[in-house]
Amino acid sequence: MFCRNHIKTIFMVLLSTTICTLTINNVPYEDIMKNVMNSSIVEHFFHEEACACMERCLAASEDKWFTERFRRDVPPLLSLCNSTLPDHIYTWWQSLQSKSKTSYTKVIQELFTVVPGEGHYSDAGPDRCRTCAVVGNSGNLLGTKYGKLIDNHDFVFRMNKAPIKGYEKDVGSRTTHRIMYPESATHLDNSTHLLLVPFKTLDLQWLTSTLTNGTIKRTRMKVINKLQADKNKVMVMHPAFMHYVHNTWLHIKARRSYPSTGILVLIFALHICDQVSVFGFGANSKGYWYHYFEKMPKFFWRTGLHSGGIEHDVIKELQKRKLIDLYKGWTSWCF
Secondary structure, eight states: OOOHHHHHHHHHHHHHHHHHHHHHTTOOHHHHHHHHHTOHHHHHHHSOOSSSOSSOOGGGOOOHHHHTTOOTTSOSBOOTTSOOOOHHHHHHHHTSSOOOOSOHHHHHHHHTTTSOOSOOOOOOSTTOOOEEEEEOOBGGGTTOOOHHHHHTSSEEEEETTOOOTTOHHHHOSOOSEEEEOGGGOOOOOTTSEEEEOOSSHHHHHHHHHHTTTOOOOBSSSBOOSSOOOOGGGEEEBOHHHHHHIIIIISOOOSTTOOOOHHHHHHHHHHHHOSEEEEESOSBOTTSEEOBTTSOOOSSOEEOOTTOOOHHHHHHHHHHHTTSSEEEOOSSOOBO
């Protein structure tokens, strides 16, 4: 994949050749440079950009709908230095599944003795073009042969226990980040980052436990007590980021409701990537939704041809405004 820096290099070689040719033909050097520097093409290539991608940079978007929602000041990932939660966010987060009497501060301190406590992905700039594939679990992936396209991205995000083996042609074979919570955890190889979505304090405690002594064997249900994962590749989504998606992107008012893992990962990708492609979200052409890795059930969850779901509306709006690339499968497809 060519990035802006590669194009600049090629352009400079061609420019040098042209100048040499014109100079040999007695065209004044000053006239050559004057015409070149006034060229809109040169301005395009040498103007400082938000990223090195040729087609689109999310960070540079001036779309009003997007800029009203996209907040750079909200940290996507938890670190030792940004772990203090404002009271209203802590109260909201504690209300999601179960309140804890355990000291949050103590839990955080213990966690960051086991996993890295520094920040991640703060390298955005004109030299970076990070492409990301957010791969959902919908049955509309079957038969698409999207595998190679998915694998061609820099980052490939997968959720929960979604398998790859046997489905490579449609879902790809690479995984750079596996997003999970304790109840959906699965073992990882040493090349994959674990991104925990914590819905309660106990989830943070489980992460510390499962990577060390394995004392926590149950949260809301029985969980993996000793998880295979590279500790140095473990990250935690920030509760403040979850609150931001809930309030700013979805405008959810209902109590004890929270964003799905899918929409959390998608908005996360918007923050750490320059271009985002989305696969395996939504229903099939008849409005049915099911996992690609499950045997086709006798009864489907029928979402309807025109779902009014807030999350689906946000994804459709992102696609409409060409802020993401949404891959729908071979057949007629809807949310």
